[in-house]
Amino acid sequence: MRSGYRRLLRVLREPTSMAALTPAEWTSVVAVARHAGLLARLGELARRDGVFDRIPESPAHHLEAARAIAEKHRRDIRWEVVHVARSLAPLPGPAVLLKGASYVASGVSAHLGRLFGDIDIIVPRAQLDEAEHLLMLGGWFCDKQSAYDIRYYRQWTHQLPPMRHPVRESVIDLHHALRPPIAPGKVDTSDLFREARPTELGLYIPSPMDMIIHSATHLFCAMDFRNGLRDLSDIDLLLREFGTSDGWWRDLVDRSRRFGLVSPLAMAMLHARRMLGTPVPPAVLAGALEAAGRGEHRLLDRLISAALPPASVATSMAEAVARGLLFARGYLLDMPPPVLAAHLTHKLVSLVPRQRGSERPEPV
Template sequence: MNPSPLLLQLSTLLTEPQKIVLAQLDWQEIIHILRECGLLGCAFYVLNRNQLLEQVPTFAFKHLHSGKAYADRQKAQVHFESRIINDVLTQEGIQPIFLKGAGYALRGTLNSQGRVFSDIDALVSKEELKKAQQVLFNNGWCSKQLSEYDNKYYIQWAHELPPMHHSHRGTTIDLHHNIIPLVSGRAPKFSVLKNEIQIIDGYAVLSPHGMFLHSLVHLLINEDFKNGYRDMLDLYWMATEFEQQQQDFWQNLLQLATETSFAKELYLTLALLNMLFGKQFGRQIQPQLANKFDTKNNRFWIKKVYQYVLQPNHSKIGYSFKTYRHFAAYIKGHMAKMPIKILIPHLIHQSYVSLRDTLFGKHHFDKPENNMK
């Protein structure tokens, strides 16, 4: 694939902006894509770190600064909510591990600068799950009553509870007990994840290599690639930061990926980072990964599917067979999370619910929120 000129401009701007002449960029289209991808604030911080903001045209700077202000406000809210969640759970003897966006914000990683957040993800052991849920309910979080099918899905198959929303502040928390669905047969032991805990300012977050591994697992063992480009940039910025901070980062990452059986996903991720951004990360571990995972099948998924679905969804970054590639990634993601004997009935049920909601209205069948009181 030959990337479109606009995609090359965008990716260079967000990874190595010192290599381009900012005044010559198609800023009108770039601002549109950055906003659509939730990356306006990130672009502001990238340019600020490289002392290049003064070279940005005035109209574009205003958009970037607005995105930065919005992201900063969200990040402050994540810190506020995380402190409350951490306090109410630790008082009951439960130490939540903050994941993904919240984990980035609490660790203060480069990729948390300018990032926007949709919810707070926290991990507890399965044995602590019901108690943690009740504690949160007692402190203002509630969730919708589930259908019998959805209740079975979350209890027997999933790796998390249904989203809980705070009744007054409107914030959302996803409470996990693993990082991928149990029904996949690939969920790692909680003890392995617990061994990766580091305490930062009183909050439990994953180690740098644990954080990176969870990010790539969340991206590739998934059916939804709507935020795929942003997620790849998360990985790019984390790799750039963590390999400079820790000399043994890549070896630790390979060891953890091997222990959790996610070494193939690590191989795919490094190949995709090179393909999308032209950066060879983890050179010292690539030969070991390539010896095992450089197969015709994996090369097909990297070159024919993933590199396309992980691009921003924008009309000027177009490619043929878009629907086919997204559909292939959608099915593969579902199959990675569920065995086929469960997947097919599940997709049929989801299609039925989607059709029903389209015909009669999404909220017609909603049940009241559950506060467990």
């Protein structure tokens, strides 16, 4: 698995190198790529770069099967976005797709071979209640959760509890901000809505820079890195597609500073360049790291590098510790210490078994 992971990084950096892999090497690459959610992407990159016909028959079958699944995901997302757009049509402001759904709606390279779990949408905070009401009229409802979990989402996070459609089983994460309102620092999303543009599917998509900044923020402020390599590959493809001049790169960093999100962007550029060979200009990367006030954060960088491999690869105790520390870091980034202490106390108390007959419904 270790060798398969190293080979996977190599072919993500240079897709044409897939033509030189032996059948034995393909065995480990296919296994790791499947766990990372990147198997279909390998097939798409091989087709894009003209080397698919030089891949041995057995791994080619795996890539084609994964491609068929990814294509179904893409069709399903497009169809679901049309339904969402119809439900949110009365909303006065733009409903903007984020992450995977925005890749599909815009047709950017990051949609290649992409797998999806849910649809992320952001609306202006003032229109959140109306958007929720319209989605409920369209058939989406909050998944079953405790009253505490509902309060947790509504008071302390940047999104509502996930909403699921009972027939089509689609899940919507409805956001009103890019970061939790109680997190340190204020993120102003007015520019995101101002520069969002409509799509043929009826909803809006962010500008390419905002798409990248949000993807970097989602990954590098996260608690869970299980899809970390897939998300880093998304960022790599977006940066390669749009980073065509030094001026664009500098504008990207400047825009992230206006959002107050230069730190996750700097980390995204650093790790994309280091692991996937993303052509980030060295001077731009140095400037972003300086603007983020990071300097040499070697411990954090090592933790992230250990957490990005899929679970089938990251099996050592050190890697498990890295994931645990990053999980704790994600909480600390989202909540001030007093709120975090109260939240963790509730969670610990909830683990204590109650005596039979003592259960009472928790008031909403």
